[in-house]
Amino acid sequence: MKRREFIRNSSFLMPAAWSPDALIKSFFADPWNIKMLTRDTGIFTERGGTILFHISKQGMVVVDSQFPDQAGHLISELKKRGDEPFELLINTHHHGDHSGGNIAFKDLVRRVLAHKNSKANQMKVAKERNLEAGQLYPSQTFENVWSEKIGRERITLHYFGPGHTDGDSLIHLEKSKIVHMGDLMFNRRHPNVDRSAGASVQNWVRVLDRAIRTFHPKTTYVFGHAAEAYPVTGTRQDLEAFKSYLQALLDFTADARAKGMTKEDFLKTTEIPGAGEWKGDGIARPLGAAWDELASGSQAP
Ligand SMILES: [Zn+2]
Numbered sequence: 001m002k003r004r005e006f007i008r009n010s011s012f013l014m015p016a017a018w019s020p021d022a023l024i025k026s027f028f029a030d031p032w033n034i035k036m037l038t039r040d041t042g043i044f045t046e047r048g049g050t051i052l053f054h055i056s057k058q059g060m061v062v063v064d065s066q067f068p069d070q071a072g073h074l075i076s077e078l079k080k081r082g083d084e085p086f087e088l089l090i091n092t093h094h095h096g097d098h099s100g101g102n103i104a105f106k107d108l109v110r111r112v113l114a115h116k117n118s119k120a121n122q123m124k125v126a127k128e129r130n131l132e133a134g135q136l137y138p139s140q141t142f143e144n145v146w147s148e149k150i151g152r153e154r155i156t157l158h159y160f161g162p163g164h165t166d167g168d169s170l171i172h173l174e175k176s177k178i179v180h181m182g183d184l185m186f187n188r189r190h191p192n193v194d195r196s197a198g199a200s201v202q203n204w205v206r207v208l209d210r211a212i213r214t215f216h217p218k219t220t221y222v223f224g225h226a227a228e229a230y231p232v233t234g235t236r237q238d239l240e241a242f243k244s245y246l247q248a249l250l251d252f253t254a255d256a257r258a259k260g261m262t263k264e265d266f267l268k269t270t271e272i273p274g275a276g277e278w279k280g281d282g283i284a285r286p287l288g289a290a291w292d293e294l295a296s297g298s299q300a301p
């Protein structure tokens with residue numbers, strides 16, 4: 001249950017809590033939610049991709065930034081929790097719901113880090129949409145792996161090739177056994193597949209497989225997005241489930257194409273066979289992307 005709902009429900013369910021104060025609180029509760037995963041690491045959700053933050057003596061580390069207003073809310077919350085400087089802002093990838101809030105960290109954060117393709121994508125999209133003035137670009141990029149000790153935590157970024165885009169990083173907080181998957185994980189929600197930024201459904205399956213094999217079985221994973229009523233954190237079982245979904249999507253698409261189905265009819269599909277947990281809006285996005293990917297004859301790199 002979201003904090004806002006909790007406050008509202010509890011003030012109505014428990015007459016003893018009825019007071020002008022409780023009532024005011026229930027109407028003006030913050031629109032964001034903060035959940036601590038460990039003593040010094042937590043997630044922030046409001047609008048856009050899930051943000052992960054880590055507080056250390058050497059400085060704060062933030063993964064993803066949602067939009068400018070949301071980043072502002074996060075910054076004021078973190079300032080309440082400590083006066084350490086903002087050491088590092090990481091973008092899992094370039095999409096606006098993950099990097100749009102970077103600008104709120106201007107002159108506040110020492111470094112911004114992302115995969116080199118993520119930076120290139122961010123610059124390209126900002127230029128195309130005439131949004132360059134509102135960007136804070138990565139000051140640092142990496143290609144395959146990046147690792148640094150910050151405070152007591154070791155932070156390692158991995159790039160396993162294209163998936164949701166061609167620039168998705170996996171951010172591993174090694175001591176805490178937490179991995180932010182960015183939009184490589186849509187928990188029980190149909191994913192956005194950005195072919196204009198080099199996405200590959202076929203390689204996405206391999207990326208998830210590699211994550212499962214790379215990280216400790218007890219790892220807590222942070223997801224970019226989740227369906228209503230599903231959590232934005234989970235376990236390797238959730239990665240397995242999403243991997244099966246993507247494989248079912250590819251098999252179903254290949255089968256439809258082999259049977260001579262038209263793309264138009266294919267896009268009328270309402271459920272991917274074998275992936276019934278994925279419901280709701282947006283099924284045309286992965287269907288269309290998988291169709292185009294197979295039609296182009298491209299194979300996973
Ligand atoms: Zn997203």
Ligand SMILES: [Zn+2]
Binds near residue numbers: 093192
């Ligand atoms: Zn995205």
